[in-house]
Amino acid sequence: xxxxxMKFGGTSVGDLDRIRNVAxxxxxxxxxxxxxxxxxxAMAGETNKLVDYCRAISPLHDAREYDAxxxxxxxVSTGLLALTLQSMGIxxxxxxxxxxxxxTDGAHGAARITGIEGDRxxxxxxxGQVAVxxxxxxxxxxxxxxTLGRGGSDTSAVAxxxxxxxxxxxxxxxxxxxxxxxxRIVSAARRLPRVSYEEMLEMASLGAKVLxxxxxxxxxxxxxxxxxxxxxxxxxxxRAAGNQPVGTLICDEDEIVEQxxxxxxxxxxxxxxxxxxxxxxRPGVAASVFGPMAQANINVDMxxxxxxxxxxxxxxxxxxxxxxYDRAISVLEDNRDVIGYSSIEGAQDVVKVSVIGxxxxxxxxxxxxxxxxxxxxxxxxxxxxxxxxxxxxxxxxAYAELxxxxxxxxxxxxxxxxx
Amino acid sequence: xxxxxMKFGGTSVGDLDRIRNVAxxxxxxxxxxxxxxxxxxAMAGETNKLVDYCRAISPLHDAREYDAxxxxxxxVSTGLLALTLQSMGIxxxxxxxxxxxxxTDGAHGAARITGIEGDRxxxxxxxGQVAVxxxxxxxxxxxxxxTLGRGGSDTSAVAxxxxxxxxxxxxxxxxxxxxxxxxRIVSAARRLPRVSYEEMLEMASLGAKVLxxxxxxxxxxxxxxxxxxxxxxxxxxxRAAGNQPVGTLICDEDEIVEQxxxxxxxxxxxxxxxxxxxxxxRPGVAASVFGPMAQANINVDMxxxxxxxxxxxxxxxxxxxxxxYDRAISVLEDNRDVIGYSSIEGAQDVVKVSVIGxxxxxxxxxxxxxxxxxxxxxxxxxxxxxxxxxxxxxxxxAYAELxxxxxxxxxxxxxxxxx
Numbered sequence: 001x002x003x004x005x006m007k008f009g010g011t012s013v014g015d016l017d018r019i020r021n022v023a024x025x026x027x028x029x030x031x032x033x034x035x036x037x038x039x040x041x042a043m044a045g046e047t048n049k050l051v052d053y054c055r056a057i058s059p060l061h062d063a064r065e066y067d068a069x070x071x072x073x074x075x076v077s078t079g080l081l082a083l084t085l086q087s088m089g090i091x092x093x094x095x096x097x098x099x100x101x102x103x104t105d106g107a108h109g110a111a112r113i114t115g116i117e118g119d120r121x122x123x124x125x126x127x128g129q130v131a132v133x134x135x136x137x138x139x140x141x142x143x144x145x146x147t148l149g150r151g152g153s154d155t156s157a158v159a160x161x162x163x164x165x166x167x168x169x170x171x172x173x174x175x176x177x178x179x180x181x182x183x184r185i186v187s188a189a190r191r192l193p194r195v196s197y198e199e200m201l202e203m204a205s206l207g208a209k210v211l212x213x214x215x216x217x218x219x220x221x222x223x224x225x226x227x228x229x230x231x232x233x234x235x236x237x238x239r240a241a242g243n244q245p246v247g248t249l250i251c252d253e254d255e256i257v258e259q260x261x262x263x264x265x266x267x268x269x270x271x272x273x274x275x276x277x278x279x280x281x282r283p284g285v286a287a288s289v290f291g292p293m294a295q296a297n298i299n300v301d302m303x304x305x306x307x308x309x310x311x312x313x314x315x316x317x318x319x320x321x322x323x324x325y326d327r328a329i330s331v332l333e334d335n336r337d338v339i340g341y342s343s344i345e346g347a348q349d350v351v352k353v354s355v356i357g358x359x360x361x362x363x364x365x366x367x368x369x370x371x372x373x374x375x376x377x378x379x380x381x382x383x384x385x386x387x388x389x390x391x392x393x394x395x396x397x398a399y400a401e402l403x404x405x406x407x408x409x410x411x412x413x414x415x416x417x418x419x
Numbered sequence: 420x421x422x423x424x425m426k427f428g429g430t431s432v433g434d435l436d437r438i439r440n441v442a443x444x445x446x447x448x449x450x451x452x453x454x455x456x457x458x459x460x461a462m463a464g465e466t467n468k469l470v471d472y473c474r475a476i477s478p479l480h481d482a483r484e485y486d487a488x489x490x491x492x493x494x495v496s497t498g499l500l501a502l503t504l505q506s507m508g509i510x511x512x513x514x515x516x517x518x519x520x521x522x523t524d525g526a527h528g529a530a531r532i533t534g535i536e537g538d539r540x541x542x543x544x545x546x547g548q549v550a551v552x553x554x555x556x557x558x559x560x561x562x563x564x565x566t567l568g569r570g571g572s573d574t575s576a577v578a579x580x581x582x583x584x585x586x587x588x589x590x591x592x593x594x595x596x597x598x599x600x601x602x603r604i605v606s607a608a609r610r611l612p613r614v615s616y617e618e619m620l621e622m623a624s625l626g627a628k629v630l631x632x633x634x635x636x637x638x639x640x641x642x643x644x645x646x647x648x649x650x651x652x653x654x655x656x657x658r659a660a661g662n663q664p665v666g667t668l669i670c671d672e673d674e675i676v677e678q679x680x681x682x683x684x685x686x687x688x689x690x691x692x693x694x695x696x697x698x699x700x701r702p703g704v705a706a707s708v709f710g711p712m713a714q715a716n717i718n719v720d721m722x723x724x725x726x727x728x729x730x731x732x733x734x735x736x737x738x739x740x741x742x743x744y745d746r747a748i749s750v751l752e753d754n755r756d757v758i759g760y761s762s763i764e765g766a767q768d769v770v771k772v773s774v775i776g777x778x779x780x781x782x783x784x785x786x787x788x789x790x791x792x793x794x795x796x797x798x799x800x801x802x803x804x805x806x807x808x809x810x811x812x813x814x815x816x817a818y819a820e821l822x823x824x825x826x827x828x829x830x831x832x833x834x835x836x837x838x
Contacts, residue, residue: 016475053499056435058506065505068513069498072491079488080472086484087477094487098517099562143518 002167003125004029007039007135007157011174012231013077014044016084023084024235025172026130030090032243037121037131037164039157040081042073063108064144067137071097071145074134074153082132092130095121097145102138102156104146111146112214113138113155118163125164133160154215162222169224170245171211172231177248178203178210180413181265185401188414192263196253199263202356202390211250219250226250253358261359261366262411265404268352271301272325273382273394275317276332278342281308288339289316289332296331298324302352302385302394313342317383319394322348350382351400354392355407366411367391373410379403421586422544423448426458426554426576430593431650432496433463435503442503443654444591445549449509451662456540456550456583458576459500461492482527483563486556490516490564493553493572501551511549514540516564521557521575523565530565531633532557532574537582544583552579573634581641588643589664590630591650596667597622597629599832600684604820607833611682615672618682621775621809625685630669638669645669672777680778680785681830684823687771690720691744692801692813694736695751697761700727707758708735708751715750717743721771721804721813732761736802738813741767769801770819773811774826785830786810792829798822 006029008022029036050070054061078094085092100121104111125131135153140146148155154171161169176191178200183189195203197220204213210228219226229247253259279285286305293300301319308314320328325348332344360366370391374381379402383394395403408414425448427441448455469489473480497513504511519540523530544550554572559565567574573590580588596610597619616639623632629647638645648666672678698704705724712719720738727733739747744767751763779785789810793800798821802813814822827833
């Protein structure tokens with residue numbers, strides 16, 4: 001008997017039939033004796049409709065009112081799921097962010113959870129009542145509804161799991177787990193039975209799109225064992241097979257017995273490269289470039305600055321989201337006098353491909369193998385960044401699939417290993 | 420400078436264009452220096468959609484979850500109206516029932532307002548901020564969202580007006596006031612400049628459909644001057660005409676200088692008649708009939724019991740809503756042994772037509788004039804009930820329009836009077 005959080009996204013609660021399927025998954029766990037809190041998103045399409053309303057009224061709308069409007073999507077789906085569970089004879093009750101309460105900071109529209117009072121929820125679910133909790137929202141210090149920003153329901157689920165000391169947080173999604181890479185690109189991609197928090201964090205931020213980055217961070221901080229699984233699996237089939245979860249467990253490194261050196265290959269297409277030529281090689285020049293970027297709220301990702309070839313000037317290369325490319329260029333042009341450079345070059349047809357694995361901490365040669373594999377395929381590397389558990393390269397977009405396949409193969413990720 | 424509550428129904432906020440029109444009405448009052456709270460319903464169609472969801476899940480759904488789901492309709496429209504007002508440069512903020520709070524009893528799905536804390540609202544609107552309040556909802560003693568039942572936004576508006584001591588509560592609707600009778604039946608029907616609370620109460624409960632009965636009750640109890648006016652009037656035209664409201668003021672009798680004897684003719688088509696033949700004429704027989712009706716939650720309206728013709732048995736006639744007719748009959752049949760009667764007769768094609776006016780308290784002959792007018796047209800009266808300010812007759816549905824026209828004419832309601 002365990003305490004579980006089950007999270008279902010917008011597609012999983014997209015209509016009443018799908019909500020009924022979600023309820024069957026919940027019933028399966030309840031019948032197995034587990035104590036359950038469910039976190040749900042808004043029905044697919046609803047949030048977009050509400051966001052469109054707000055945007056149509058004014059592009060620069062008040063975030064407090066935006067929050068009040070869009071948070072209704074989850075309120076509806078919690079109520080409908082609670083009703084559906086009740087119709088199956090399961091005691092259930094819906095809870096909005098302000099009722100629990102799920103406290104957030106005051107950044108309306110993109111709030112962060114600051115604390116959840118879990119005691120009453122624990123009491124309820126231990127008493128046998130399923131708690132159906134609205135994802136994506138909380139209550140801000142001003143007493144008004146806040147939302148966590150798009151996709152925030154994963155984060156809600158993990159935060160609820162931490163608050164009620166859940167044994168596991170199951171994220172039901174449209175894929176059945178985390179793969180060594182995108183199976184649409186590499187057919188031999190394998191589902192990973194376990195991934196460490198750190199690896200998942202890199203994968204999430206590099207575009208694996210299975211989980212929200214913030215939710216993985218929270219899971220790591222609070223040690224929430226998070227399980228990615230498919231909401232399309234048939235509840236009765238799972239029940240018949242002994243109610244064993246199938247998917248990928250995101251957990252502490254120590255829980256992963258047979259650690260691979262490289263766990264997966266991720267890629268991100270939403271990248272644009274900007275190079276500033278011949279900036280003065282003096283203290284403060286990086287600040288003069290990235291200060292204005294931060295002020296303009298442009299998220300800068302890879303930053304590469306090499307040593308000066310001539311002792312007086314150098315080149316700085318960095319990437320920004322493709323949607324911010326034009327804005328980033330104009331910020332640099334506006335600040336030309338302050339920064340001082342000869343020219344700006346840019347490329348929008350670029351992708352970032354990354355090799356991820358906690359094992360590379362203790363293994364030399366992982367990066368070298370990547371560079372060799374890419375070189376063998378004639379792929380030019382535009383920029384490189386590395387972290388303890390990751391090597392990322394920026395390459396021309398045309399080579400994205402070729403690079404992912406080459407890297408997937410060079411680290412022998414195609415080969416089946418025992419789970 | 421006055422303190423105003425403005426209430427707009429679902430049709431008035433049915434899409435973003437209409438919400439913009441509502442905002443223009445609000446701006447008109449703000450520009451005139453008034454302090455304003457606005458109460459809105461859900462966008463037309465939204466509540467039905469949400470109710471349909473709940474019904475599709477289970478016909479016997481939990482009222483608490485139903486409330487959580489359907490209350491989102493008003494939450495969306497408050498947020499969108501606040502955003503629209505802001506986009507016109509007006510300081511505005513949305514408020515849900517639980518935020519104010521609007522306290523209700525625990526009858527989820529059909530709750531009654533028990534109290535509103537008006538101080539913070541007064542502070543806000545006196546500070547120049549328009550308060551946009553969600554109608555139709557509050558918070559129950561269990562800390563959960565409650566709804567007032569369909570059409571409850573009128574009641575919310577009047578209750579808010581009472582709580583903030585508003586000078587006037589303007590109910591914007593799709594008609595431009597209260598008429599002497601239905602203008603679709605009598606083209607000579609006139610708009611009444613003023614109607615007393617008591618008269619409006621009779622008209623509302625008799626099917627004039629302009630205002631919710633409960634809202635008129637509340638207005639009467641708290642002395643809220645309530646003004647019925649059209650939301651389709653052009654805000655700019657009203658502004659150009661000196662911002663004078665056009666419609667019908669519902670107010671205390673004393674405020675109506677030129678009191679008519681009869682104010683209006685109302686009718687209600689949703690009636691069914693049931694007659695129980697030859698029930699024992701003994702104490703407790705009425706209780707044996709209407710006790711089971713109340714238990715089955717069937718609303719009984721007119722009740723007529725005459726003196727016994729033979730000293731031992733009598734006939735009882737009463738009306739129920741047409742939708743409850745079949746259920747009422749089966750309740751009577753189930754209780755035949757307890758009640759004791761020879762037969763049941765019923766008629767579903769009946770209407771109730773009523774003559775209303777506080778003036779009839781001090782004028783004899785009002786009822787007699789009605790009976791004569793109907794008799795002149797060859798209309799048979801099936802049952803009669805009267806109150807201090809009302810005479811109601813039950814007649815065959817086929818004669819409804821004829822009866823309304825005859826009565827409207829006999830009391831000279833066709834003739835113009837000075838407002």
